[in-house]
Amino acid sequence: MNKIFALAGVVIKELYRRKDFYVLFVLTALLTLGAGTANFFHDDKIIRYVKDICLLLIWVSSIVIAIVTTARQIPAEREARTIFPLLAKPVSRGQVIAGKFLGCWLASGIALVVFYFFFAILNGTREHSWPVGIYLQALWMQWFLLAIVTAMVLLGSIYFAAPSSTNTICFIVVIGLLGLGGHLGKIALQQAPPVQNILMVLYFFIPHLEWYDLRDFVVYDQPMIAWPAIALATLYAAVWTAILLFLAWLGFRRKGLNT
Amino acid sequence: MTTILQTEKLRVEYRSQEVRQGTKIALHGLNLEVRAGEVFGFLGPNGAGKTTTMNVLLGFTQPTSGTASLFGIDVRQPIARQRIGYLPELTYYYKFLTAEEILRFYAKIFGIASGEADKRIAELLKLVELEHAAKRPIKSYSKGMQQRVGLAQALINNPDLLILDEPTSGLDPLGRMKVREIIQRLKNEGKTVFFSSHELGEVETVCDRVGIVHQGELKAVGTVAEISRGHENLEKAFLKIVGFQTTTPL
Ligand SMILES: Nc1ncnc2c1ncn2[C@@H]1O[C@H](COP(=O)(O)OP(=O)(O)O)[C@@H](O)[C@H]1O
Ligand SMILES: [Mg+2]
Numbered sequence: 001m002n003k004i005f006a007l008a009g010v011v012i013k014e015l016y017r018r019k020d021f022y023v024l025f026v027l028t029a030l031l032t033l034g035a036g037t038a039n040f041f042h043d044d045k046i047i048r049y050v051k052d053i054c055l056l057l058i059w060v061s062s063i064v065i066a067i068v069t070t071a072r073q074i075p076a077e078r079e080a081r082t083i084f085p086l087l088a089k090p091v092s093r094g095q096v097i098a099g100k101f102l103g104c105w106l107a108s109g110i111a112l113v114v115f116y117f118f119f120a121i122l123n124g125t126r127e128h129s130w131p132v133g134i135y136l137q138a139l140w141m142q143w144f145l146l147a148i149v150t151a152m153v154l155l156g157s158i159y160f161a162a163p164s165s166t167n168t169i170c171f172i173v174v175i176g177l178l179g180l181g182g183h184l185g186k187i188a189l190q191q192a193p194p195v196q197n198i199l200m201v202l203y204f205f206i207p208h209l210e211w212y213d214l215r216d217f218v219v220y221d222q223p224m225i226a227w228p229a230i231a232l233a234t235l236y237a238a239v240w241t242a243i244l245l246f247l248a249w250l251g252f253r254r255k256g257l258n259t
Numbered sequence: 260m261t262t263i264l265q266t267e268k269l270r271v272e273y274r275s276q277e278v279r280q281g282t283k284i285a286l287h288g289l290n291l292e293v294r295a296g297e298v299f300g301f302l303g304p305n306g307a308g309k310t311t312t313m314n315v316l317l318g319f320t321q322p323t324s325g326t327a328s329l330f331g332i333d334v335r336q337p338i339a340r341q342r343i344g345y346l347p348e349l350t351y352y353y354k355f356l357t358a359e360e361i362l363r364f365y366a367k368i369f370g371i372a373s374g375e376a377d378k379r380i381a382e383l384l385k386l387v388e389l390e391h392a393a394k395r396p397i398k399s400y401s402k403g404m405q406q407r408v409g410l411a412q413a414l415i416n417n418p419d420l421l422i423l424d425e426p427t428s429g430l431d432p433l434g435r436m437k438v439r440e441i442i443q444r445l446k447n448e449g450k451t452v453f454f455s456s457h458e459l460g461e462v463e464t465v466c467d468r469v470g471i472v473h474q475g476e477l478k479a480v481g482t483v484a485e486i487s488r489g490h491e492n493l494e495k496a497f498l499k500i501v502g503f504q505t506t507t508p509l
């Protein structure tokens with residue numbers, strides 16, 4: 001376990017020493033800030049709209065951070081050849097996968113905490129309401145969505161050599177799952193049997209990222225979600241993450257690495 | 260004497276990307292034995308299969324057939340690498356970390372307790388003469404300094420066996436000298452050193468035994484004296500073994 005933490009530590013250290021990470025991070029923070037100050041219209045609709053935009057920004061930005069950071073991990077190790085002195089140590093390839101995953105996931109979690117913190121402060125000062133509970137739930141769910149995304153990208157980075165293809169494909173898949181996931185069931189019901197069955201099976205077997213989107217709850221000041229539901233969703237995300245990481249390990253386990 | 264590094268009928272085929280070229284056989288049933296406490300020079304021309312052998316020993320490459328073990332443990336198990344140190348032929352280290360941080364990271368991978376790691380890191384930085392640069396990121400290092408980081412990381416766990424892939428290639432005479440000195444020192448401490456080279460002079464001065472590999476096969480193995488027997492010197496013996504004919508007398 002210490003080996004996995006050591007590996008994760010290097011991922012996080014690299015992130016905060018690289019400048020490109022900051023660009024997105026600071027940009028999002030600034031935009032959230034900018035949008036937050038737009039409270040000169042005392043119109044509920046507009047305020048909601050601004051909140052919506054802020055949250056969308058946080059969503060897109062955190063997904064981009066998670067994808068871009070993760071996609072380059074293993075290819076960069078191979079390209080810079082740092083993978084060789086590393087694997088020459090008593091560390092298994094499974095531990096390398098786990099360490100990289102943990103590092104990227106924690107890093108995206110840190111980014112999320114900062115984003116939500118900004119968001120909460122802005123809303124709190126403007127509306128004098130602090131629905132901390134729902135913020136925490138939204139953050140938690142989004143973080144678990146990022147676990148699935150990170151694991152998926154890690155898997156992709158083992159099969160696609162170039163980080164840029166991993167980035168593109170994973171981004172499309174994530175957007176596709178988020179956009180389509182919820183509707184697939186409805187669409188299926190409108191179809192004739194053979195297509196319907198196929199779509200139903202598909203609906204059942206894809207990871208439902210859209211469940212982790214609690215933005216509307218935050219925007220419309222909804223009450224908190226029952227904790228058992230959150231726990232179940234967390235478990236579902238954990239299972240998907242484990243499956244994806246297992247597949248990544250299968251691909252990486254026997255991969256020939258040539259010096 | 261106990262054997263601590265062994266390969267048996269090791270065969271490695273590289274499948275080429277282009278179909279027409281078929282497979283390239285890098286190792287043809289290589290049998291190798293390195294005994295505890297010796298300095299073993301793994302000698303061969305470029306492309307002989309030295310790096311491939313090391314890649315199998317370190318678990319980077321899966322052999323097509325045959326087995327390899329370190330300390331009697333199959334190399335497929337990570338624990339086989341607990342007591343070894345490895346210096347790759349060419350490597351770059353995490354550029355954004357400092358030498359000290361890299362060594363600390365590797366110490367954690369070995370599960371070395373932090374107090375002990377601090378002591379060890381200080382010793383190693385002194386050994387490779389990088390104390391002054393220890394807190395600077397690696398990206399500001401010269402090539403020679405990076406090679407010395409490489410040597411330090413190979414020694415972090417105080418290994419019993421060192422696997423060095425052409426440790427002196429690309430170094431200036433002073434750097435070579437330094438590496439040879441360190442090999443000698445490790446030998447005096449009772450460590451086993453397995454290193455590859457294509458430079459005969461170097462091998463002659465530091466090795467207890469030498470193995471000559473050519474086209475993926477071990478052609479000769481023994482002490483420098485044994486291999487040179489019947490020839491003028493090691494160089495002539497080597498050239499004979501790898502099938503090099505001098506057409507014109509020099
Ligand atoms: N990834 C690879 N794909 C195909 N052939 C390879 C690959 N790596 C090495 N080879 C071939 O295997 C042989 C042995 O290479 P190598 O072990 O690197 O030799 P050495 O280290 O002794 O110079 C060479 O003929 C080389 O061209
Ligand atoms: Mg080589």
